[in-house]
Amino acid sequence: MKVTFPHMGNLYICVKGMLEYLGIEVTMPPKTSKRTLTLGSKYGPEFACMPLKLNLGNFIEASELGAETIMMAGGCGPCRFGYYAQVEHSILQDLGYDYDIVVLEPPDKSITELTSRVRQITGKKSWWKVIQSIRYGYLKSRAVDTVELLSFKTRPRELLTGETDRALNQALKEIDRAQTVEELKLAEARGSEMMQDVAVDSNRRVIKIALIGEIFTLLEPFANLNIERHLGRLGVEVDRSIYLSEWINDHLFMGLLKGIRSTKEYCRNASPYLNHFVGGHGLETVGSVPVYAKQGYDGVIQLFPFTCMPEIVAESLLPKVSAAYNIPLMTLITDEHTGEAGMITRLEAFVDLLERKQYQNYQGARSQELEVRMS
Amino acid sequence: MTTKVGIPRALLYYYYYPMWKDFFQTLGCEVVVSDKTNKSILSDGSKNCVDEACLPVKLAFGHVINLANKNVDYIFIPRLVSMAKQEYICPKFLGFPDMVKHNVENLPEIIDTTINMRLKTSEISNAYKQVGRKFTGNRFKIWQAYRKGQKSVQRLNELLLSGYMPEEAFAVMYGKEKDKLSSGGDINIAIICHPYIIHDSYISMNLIGRLEKMGANVVTADNLPEELVRQQATKLPKRLFWTLGQRMVGAGYTFVNDNNVDGVINLAAFACGPDSMTSELIDRTTKKTRKAPLLNLTLDEHTGEAGIVTRLEAFIDMVRWKKSKQLPGVALVN
Numbered sequence: 001m002k003v004t005f006p007h008m009g010n011l012y013i014c015v016k017g018m019l020e021y022l023g024i025e026v027t028m029p030p031k032t033s034k035r036t037l038t039l040g041s042k043y044g045p046e047f048a049c050m051p052l053k054l055n056l057g058n059f060i061e062a063s064e065l066g067a068e069t070i071m072m073a074g075g076c077g078p079c080r081f082g083y084y085a086q087v088e089h090s091i092l093q094d095l096g097y098d099y100d101i102v103v104l105e106p107p108d109k110s111i112t113e114l115t116s117r118v119r120q121i122t123g124k125k126s127w128w129k130v131i132q133s134i135r136y137g138y139l140k141s142r143a144v145d146t147v148e149l150l151s152f153k154t155r156p157r158e159l160l161t162g163e164t165d166r167a168l169n170q171a172l173k174e175i176d177r178a179q180t181v182e183e184l185k186l187a188e189a190r191g192s193e194m195m196q197d198v199a200v201d202s203n204r205r206v207i208k209i210a211l212i213g214e215i216f217t218l219l220e221p222f223a224n225l226n227i228e229r230h231l232g233r234l235g236v237e238v239d240r241s242i243y244l245s246e247w248i249n250d251h252l253f254m255g256l257l258k259g260i261r262s263t264k265e266y267c268r269n270a271s272p273y274l275n276h277f278v279g280g281h282g283l284e285t286v287g288s289v290p291v292y293a294k295q296g297y298d299g300v301i302q303l304f305p306f307t308c309m310p311e312i313v314a315e316s317l318l319p320k321v322s323a324a325y326n327i328p329l330m331t332l333i334t335d336e337h338t339g340e341a342g343m344i345t346r347l348e349a350f351v352d353l354l355e356r357k358q359y360q361n362y363q364g365a366r367s368q369e370l371e372v373r374m375s
Numbered sequence: 376m377t378t379k380v381g382i383p384r385a386l387l388y389y390y391y392y393p394m395w396k397d398f399f400q401t402l403g404c405e406v407v408v409s410d411k412t413n414k415s416i417l418s419d420g421s422k423n424c425v426d427e428a429c430l431p432v433k434l435a436f437g438h439v440i441n442l443a444n445k446n447v448d449y450i451f452i453p454r455l456v457s458m459a460k461q462e463y464i465c466p467k468f469l470g471f472p473d474m475v476k477h478n479v480e481n482l483p484e485i486i487d488t489t490i491n492m493r494l495k496t497s498e499i500s501n502a503y504k505q506v507g508r509k510f511t512g513n514r515f516k517i518w519q520a521y522r523k524g525q526k527s528v529q530r531l532n533e534l535l536l537s538g539y540m541p542e543e544a545f546a547v548m549y550g551k552e553k554d555k556l557s558s559g560g561d562i563n564i565a566i567i568c569h570p571y572i573i574h575d576s577y578i579s580m581n582l583i584g585r586l587e588k589m590g591a592n593v594v595t596a597d598n599l600p601e602e603l604v605r606q607q608a609t610k611l612p613k614r615l616f617w618t619l620g621q622r623m624v625g626a627g628y629t630f631v632n633d634n635n636v637d638g639v640i641n642l643a644a645f646a647c648g649p650d651s652m653t654s655e656l657i658d659r660t661t662k663k664t665r666k667a668p669l670l671n672l673t674l675d676e677h678t679g680e681a682g683i684v685t686r687l688e689a690f691i692d693m694v695r696w697k698k699s700k701q702l703p704g705v706a707l708v709n
């Protein structure tokens with residue numbers, strides 16, 4: 001049984017790690033590419049959201065490499081994600097791809113539904129071993145988060161363009177390669193070192209932008225057209241409202257792991273603008289703006305795929321939040337036709353605006369200071 | 376002076392208007408419904424709502440604005456989270472009251488009580504109790520109003536089952552003139568669509584009326600009994616968590632295999648999340664077996680009427696031709 005799963009940024013490092021820990025053979029789809037999207041758009045429903053199309057493309061490409069079983073997350077609404085697996089499976093069947101599909105999602109009736117689904121993948125492995133593997137996959141995601149967070153800091157300050165990405169790729173490779181918990185610890189430490197070794201100008205003034213919005217688009221560089229890299233090169237330090245480890249915990253482990261960075265703070269801050277959960281991460285998107293504003297960020301960029309429902313609700317509220325907290329906002333909606341060049345132009349204009357604002361604030365503060373001194 | 380409560384002629388108005396009307400009237404309020412959709416209602420809605428929203432949500436914005444201009448004291452737009460156990464309506468319904476409040480200026484007080492029957496069906500009576508307390512301290516009166524409203528919804532459902540469309544049923548219930556149910560057509564066409572699109576003749580480009588003019592008898596998903604659509608929808612590989620989506624899929628499965636139905640039209644809304652999935656499911660899972668041909672149409676603000684009409688006419692011609700030949704199922708997909 002060769003297991004595959006859809007790509008979402010560096011998610012593969014964790015899921016592959018987890019499955020291999022259990023001795024399960026993994027066939028990964030090739031990295032998401034133009035071809036993936038072309039396949040997905042060709043066979044997927046025209047108005048489906050982009051992640052569905054990319055998933056579909058991934059599965060077709062993985063099948064070409066011999067994958068037989070799909071493992072993916074599910075959900076119970078209200079967002080489309082909870083029905084992705086079923087629609088994708090039906091399309092694959094019609095196309096003649098003979099896949100088994102195992103969906104990890106909160107059970108409808110009893111927990112045995114879930115456990116028997118897990119058993120389909122893990123076979124006779126003991127539950128203890130399964131739990132160990134989950135923990136292992138989770139540790140991998142934490143390691144990925146660590147080096148990525150470091151890359152956010154170094155990218156805008158690097159002396160040699162591209163150094164951060166070179167180091168980051170290397171660090172991720174090490175984390176991916178680690179086979180045991182001990183090796184993983186070493187890899188994480190080495191990876192962090194690599195990131196810290198990137199030569200930077202630590203005095204450079206940077207602009208800080210928070211990327212918020214739909215999780216898949218935030219985490220998958222193909223879907224966000226490498227926005228983190230482009231912003232970094234424009235001298236922007238970014239943060240992301242959701243990290244990989246949080247998604248893993250929420251979706252694959254159904255929130256089993258408690259006490260890790262939680263998005264609860266965002267949800268608390270969404271009121272009075274949005275007062276109810278709306279599926280996906282719509283509530284978090286709205287609530288993250290006040291949080292980032294208070295942390296001194298210069299701007300926020302909301303990212304989501306065309307027709308994404310929770311983010312459309314959020315989009316309609318964000319201008320108010322942005323005005324109330326005096327933090328500039330830009331919304332980027334991606335679809336099959338969004339080009340990288342067009343996006344870069346918009347990013348440049350936005351960064352320009354933030355720089356001017358930062359400069360004015362600085363000038364304003366200085367002249368006030370002078371007035372105080374003179375009086 | 377009596378308190379005026381405004382109800383937008385949009386979204387689930389088509390399922391709950393009698394409930395809301397009788398509830399508020401029993402509490403002594405005057406109920407004001409927004410005008411029938413017209414060009415300015417739609418354009419006001421589009422102007423005040425984000426571009427990316429679906430047509431029905433933009434339209435609902437327009438109806439809220441229309442009510443605000445009528446000087447009502449309240450506008451009733453409950454937060455319809457869930458109308459059935461373990462189900463939702465749609466993410467946009469969850470956020471709708473907030474979207475309105477933060478985007479439309481000069482609104483009267485909005486009553487946006489949450490109705491959430493996802494975990495407990497009994498929640499619904501609590502929601503109405505909460506609303507009722509705004510108008511009276513008399514618990515008995517609120518209970519009476521709620522019971523009255525419920526009875527009216529039952530009556531509405533009976534009328535829907537006997538073939539009336541929602542607005543026709545309202546006319547019957549509230550004693551206005553009403554033309555008799557037409558059944559003189561030579562073909563039977565079934566429509567699968569959200570109630571708030573198909574029963575709004577402006578945005579649906581009067582699809583029902585057009586079909587009737589072409590000599591068809593029309594039924595919609597809303598004319599089928601709840602148990603039937605739910606039972607049909609169990610054929611899906613997994614329980615569908617959208618109440619309206621479930622009705623559409625269940626109705627789709629029923630119609631395509633019903634010997635009395637000569638053709639099925641699936642009218643989806645552009646950029647509607649649930650529709651993108653349910654249309655795909657209906658089409659794919661019935662492709663090999665369906666008896667009646669299926670026409671998929673997508674509607675958006677910019678859909679040209681001419682294009683739709685041409686396709687409709689071609690479809691009806693094909694249905695008639697097929698009926699005259701009694702050909703076995705020919706699948707028509709676009």
Ligand code: SF4
Nearest residue numbers: 049079081280308309
């Ligand atoms: S969150 Fe948005 S992109 Fe993701 S499944 Fe839901 S609608 Fe699609």
Ligand code: SF4
Nearest residue numbers: 429465467644647648
């Ligand atoms: S179900 Fe579709 S049409 Fe209705 S509100 Fe949601 S997205 Fe809009």
